[in-house]
Amino acid sequence: VARLCVCDLLVAQCDVNCCCDPDCTAADFSLFTTCSVPIVTGDGRLCSQKAAMYSLDVEANPPERIFELIDQVNPSIFCIHSTNYEQALSFSSPEMPTSENFDQLLEQFGHAAFSAEPDGWNMNIDSQNPSDTNATYRYEYGVPVQTADAFLRLPSPVVSSWCSDANPAGFLVNQATKCIRSVSVEECGNIQAVSMLFYINSSILAVNITIQSVVVQSLNGMRTFLNGSGVLRLPVILDELCINIVLGVSYHITYTDAGEIIEAAASFVLGTINKEALSIQQSFEISFTQVNMQPVPLSGNPGYVVGLPIRAGFRPQGYPFPAEILFAALNTNKYSQLTILQSTSNQDCLAAQGARTPILFGYNMISGCTLRITAAMKCQPLTQTLLDLLKGQNFPEYVASFGNSQAQDVLDWVSITHLHTSEQRIYNTFQSLCQIPVALEIEVKWTKYGSLVNPQARIVNVTATITTTTLKQLPSGRERTIPVTSSVVFTDISSPAEPGYKAWPTINAKLPYDFFFPFV
Numbered sequence: 001v002a003r004l005c006v007c008d009l010l011v012a013q014c015d016v017n018c019c020c021d022p023d024c025t026a027a028d029f030s031l032f033t034t035c036s037v038p039i040v041t042g043d044g045r046l047c048s049q050k051a052a053m054y055s056l057d058v059e060a061n062p063p064e065r066i067f068e069l070i071d072q073v074n075p076s077i078f079c080i081h082s083t084n085y086e087q088a089l090s091f092s093s094p095e096m097p098t099s100e101n102f103d104q105l106l107e108q109f110g111h112a113a114f115s116a117e118p119d120g121w122n123m124n125i126d127s128q129n130p131s132d133t134n135a136t137y138r139y140e141y142g143v144p145v146q147t148a149d150a151f152l153r154l155p156s157p158v159v160s161s162w163c164s165d166a167n168p169a170g171f172l173v174n175q176a177t178k179c180i181r182s183v184s185v186e187e188c189g190n191i192q193a194v195s196m197l198f199y200i201n202s203s204i205l206a207v208n209i210t211i212q213s214v215v216v217q218s219l220n221g222m223r224t225f226l227n228g229s230g231v232l233r234l235p236v237i238l239d240e241l242c243i244n245i246v247l248g249v250s251y252h253i254t255y256t257d258a259g260e261i262i263e264a265a266a267s268f269v270l271g272t273i274n275k276e277a278l279s280i281q282q283s284f285e286i287s288f289t290q291v292n293m294q295p296v297p298l299s300g301n302p303g304y305v306v307g308l309p310i311r312a313g314f315r316p317q318g319y320p321f322p323a324e325i326l327f328a329a330l331n332t333n334k335y336s337q338l339t340i341l342q343s344t345s346n347q348d349c350l351a352a353q354g355a356r357t358p359i360l361f362g363y364n365m366i367s368g369c370t371l372r373i374t375a376a377m378k379c380q381p382l383t384q385t386l387l388d389l390l391k392g393q394n395f396p397e398y399v400a401s402f403g404n405s406q407a408q409d410v411l412d413w414v415s416i417t418h419l420h421t422s423e424q425r426i427y428n429t430f431q432s433l434c435q436i437p438v439a440l441e442i443e444v445k446w447t448k449y450g451s452l453v454n455p456q457a458r459i460v461n462v463t464a465t466i467t468t469t470t471l472k473q474l475p476s477g478r479e480r481t482i483p484v485t486s487s488v489v490f491t492d493i494s495s496p497a498e499p500g501y502k503a504w505p506t507i508n509a510k511l512p513y514d515f516f517f518p519f520v
Helices: 102-109 379-391
Strands: 039-041 048-057 064-073 175-182 209-217 223-225 236-238 241-255 261-273 279-290 339-341 356-358 365-374 398-400 413-420 434-449 456-471 479-492
Touching (some): 339 365, 339 479, 379 456, 398 456
Parallel strands (some): 241 279
Antiparallel strands (some): 048 064, 236 241, 241 261, 434 456
């Protein structure tokens, strides 16, 4: 521990206030104000170990550093008394391959998975042949997806907008990237990164990457889906054009609950370039789906993204555990989104039944139609028809507070508050007054959550208000037309205080003259 120093960051230079830095001299120590690392220990799970203590003697002239090496005892009864594998306590330099040991190292480390444990730990060496072991690999979140030669590549921009092929795809990490690739018609057949083979030539351990679909984009941007998409199409020069250039790749990985990848598919967008093209923009995407599970689209991670649908759901009827809330997809909305009435070209409310449009986060929306009422219409059926028109067949009960809220996270869902402008409801004929709903107003209150540098949008309240109007009995043969509207308003409740209010106190203070000593 006397040789360990975690604050020694600069090479051959003294780090400020790093009392264990071997590059620091006594003159440097005299300028220190404190020791940034006062104690250095080894594995804290050991029952007894050495500890290096660092401090400053500020009373000395000049100030001096004090170093002590003490025995530290772990007070916990659950500690390690002794270690029987010393190599695990430190990093050992790997053996460099030479012409003499190359075959040995290839046999030991040349497989997709290997063990660094000593042979003495294997209690039954002959019980299992390495060639007979299961070739599958169990992943954890964020671990790079391994292939036969390295890892699954997902090109992305690094420093500039140009593509770098060194970005590994992490397990369960959905990504979408765009970058620019330098191309030319003369060399298109030699550029690996614009060929389909570059993205499917390596298997994910025992799983081969299959071609799921191929879409061809023309020079004017028109896209055509190809039949027989499983066929490999390589770049070809044709009449001063290079066709079958990869413009986009979308990987879809299927895995089990144990973390094993069982299927991998890739969808391609192929394009054409001419001699004037010096570069192309490529897009890459990867998504993960658990086997026998239906993928659910997200609207942000974690906070909502402006322009993406608000996720919603409801508690299934007859669920036996009231303390839990399970959210299922709506019968008329397979993506569990909050929707409103969609305007139609003829503006007829009765013809617009069933037409819904998703509410997009951050977008104030308004839609509507007109209703033609005759004397023959009954109040109760008309009222129910308008409610179904405004709210849909199954209006959700809850809204996800975050764009990636999961169904099992009960606290991540906000209950929708329902209000009415009039409590009077008369469900008889028009011989008396009839209250019918004519407007649905949805207000979504949201706030900025988390860091001020990268705030995330979080929904905290949703209110749905039904406005009703009173109709009188119409004379026989007469008609009346009324407007029916739906609207959505988003309110940011995390806005700062209005001008004129003193939001933060003013502190009138002066730093000591030697506050930054010895720095300027």
